[in-house]
Amino acid sequence: MKHFIRQVFKEVLENPVFDExxxxxxxxxxxIQLVDHSQLNYEEFVLHIKKLKEKVTEQKLEIINYAENGTVIFTNHIAKSTLKDGSKVVHKVLAEFTIQNHQIIRCDELTLLVEGNHTEKDLGSEK
Structure with a gap:
């Protein structure tokens, strides 16, 4: 499942192009995504990804550690983002993904801004 999540990171999040x-x-x-103090359904998540592509020129995700249990994979990863204004932000992310029928059906996530402007602390849930 680590390979699957890595592909999601690469094709959806690191990809600079919004591709529904x-x-x-x-x-x-x-x-359903639970992230910090927000809950996003599928449609809201699509809007979130679209908003990310409008704000971010480059995003790199690095998996620091992971654990798997049946249909669940937990990742501890770092998201490094360069915004269109040239500023950089770094978030530490703890995420628990539930996979069903080769798709992610749920993500329970906590994000922590570790570098960058505090106004970007909610980059993980902005829509």
Whole structure:
């Protein structure tokens, strides 16, 4: 499952282009994301990804550690983002992904801004 999550990171998040077909490939229409103090359904998640692509010129995700248990994979990863204004932000992310029928159906995530402007602390849930 680590390979699957790595592909999601590469094709959906690190990809500078908004591609809803890639989101549909990897995320169930029943998708729910709990992130910090917000809950996003599938449609809101699509809007979130679109907003990210509008704000971010480059994003790199590095998995520091992971654990798997059946249909669940937990990642501790770092998200390094360069915004369109040239500023950089770094978030530490703890995420628990539930996979069903080769798609992510749920993500329970905590993000922590570790570098950059505090106004970007909610970059992980902004829509």
């Amino acid at each position: 077909l890639l989101i549909e490939k990897y995320f169930s229409k029943e998708y």
